Amino acid sequence: MTDTFKFELLGTDGKARRGRVHTAHGAINTPAFMPVGTAATVKAMMPESVAETGAEILLGNTYHLMLRPGAERIEKLGGLHKFMNWDKPILTDSGGFQVMSLAQLRKITEDGVRFRSHIDGAYYDLTPESSTEIQRQLDADITMCFDECPALPAPKERVNEAMQLSMRWARRSREAFTHRPGYGQFGIVQGGTEKDLREESVEKLTEIGFEGYAIGGLAVGEGQELMFSTLDFTTPVMPTDKPRYLMGVGKPDDLVGAVARGVDMFDCVLPSRSGRTAEAWTRRGSVNLRNARHKDDPRPLDENCTCPCCKNYSRAYLYHLTKTKEILGLMLLTWHNLHYYQELMAGMRTAIEEETFDKFVVDFHALREQG
Numbered sequence: 001m002t003d004t005f006k007f008e009l010l011g012t013d014g015k016a017r018r019g020r021v022h023t024a025h026g027a028i029n030t031p032a033f034m035p036v037g038t039a040a041t042v043k044a045m046m047p048e049s050v051a052e053t054g055a056e057i058l059l060g061n062t063y064h065l066m067l068r069p070g071a072e073r074i075e076k077l078g079g080l081h082k083f084m085n086w087d088k089p090i091l092t093d094s095g096g097f098q099v100m101s102l103a104q105l106r107k108i109t110e111d112g113v114r115f116r117s118h119i120d121g122a123y124y125d126l127t128p129e130s131s132t133e134i135q136r137q138l139d140a141d142i143t144m145c146f147d148e149c150p151a152l153p154a155p156k157e158r159v160n161e162a163m164q165l166s167m168r169w170a171r172r173s174r175e176a177f178t179h180r181p182g183y184g185q186f187g188i189v190q191g192g193t194e195k196d197l198r199e200e201s202v203e204k205l206t207e208i209g210f211e212g213y214a215i216g217g218l219a220v221g222e223g224q225e226l227m228f229s230t231l232d233f234t235t236p237v238m239p240t241d242k243p244r245y246l247m248g249v250g251k252p253d254d255l256v257g258a259v260a261r262g263v264d265m266f267d268c269v270l271p272s273r274s275g276r277t278a279e280a281w282t283r284r285g286s287v288n289l290r291n292a293r294h295k296d297d298p299r300p301l302d303e304n305c306t307c308p309c310c311k312n313y314s315r316a317y318l319y320h321l322t323k324t325k326e327i328l329g330l331m332l333l334t335w336h337n338l339h340y341y342q343e344l345m346a347g348m349r350t351a352i353e354e355e356t357f358d359k360f361v362v363d364f365h366a367l368r369e370q371g
Ligand SMILES: CC#C[C@H]1NC(N)=Nc2cc3[nH]c(NC)nc3cc21
Pocket: 093, 094, 095, 096, 097, 098, 144, 145, 147, 148, 149, 150, 188, 190, 215, 216, 217, 218, 219, 220, 247, 248, 249
């Protein structure tokens, strides 16, 4: 536990950074991957199991929790940590992206967003102030600014409009933030793949001043090359003494390439969602457990993996659980995928500490090319 929110930059190897974020509910070693716990649960996982994978922080969603069970209810029950039995740090997203991607009908004004719940069609409003207050009620260690997330790709003029509105909302989010020891708020850099817009967004956010800075609006179909080239000109102009969080990313090779470009924190539904769609992620690439070639295969998913799935179960068994739609299949594959993602992050942290990150990247791709 700590009484002050802070980021320690412990080492670098090229642009890759090794750090530690200190929050009210504990420390997070970076580069870090945050499993997604959208509705106050990482699907198919007990929180104790999530902790066993090595995760030190989870992501929750304002949009989902405000609709059901409601932020007031969670606050009255002692906050999100107690509610979901997770005593380590929690970062909550602000709702902007989920409104864009999930809500029915929505109307954006200078004040905020009015939308219809995808659950029951009821109307709700979200503003920078209400989103920030909801995240306080949830007792999030890291609160995200409320932003406008345009459907991307979009014309530069539209991307700029959304970025400018989001910068005005960032200032309102900051003014609504309750400063408490160990709690922080992150601004969200916008601007699509436009260098000038990204630079302006960073400038405006650092002028306001936050405990960390996220990069939003990538991994939305632009392709890995354009995502990396956007990072190439965005991370260098971001503060070096604050965490950098790339939102919604990504596949294992996205993570490695983004760490190499100076990113510290990630979240993505991929490992947990893949666990429910019979896709396993391993150091040699992904494995589709629906494929009949696994029917008689006695080997584990990955001989070198130390997770409960790889230590105790064969591909044949995982194939059987997949075909029979058994719940245990979802559990084991989700556990493996989250374990693999944490192992990947731990490997990158060690490589940066030992200044062997370039070799890590070469070995990472070589194993995948071997298949
Ligand atoms: C533009 C913008 C933006 C970001 N704004 C907020 N509040 N949350 C996000 C969540 C994301 N998930 C993914 N997945 C690819 N991209 C995201 C981007 C954002």
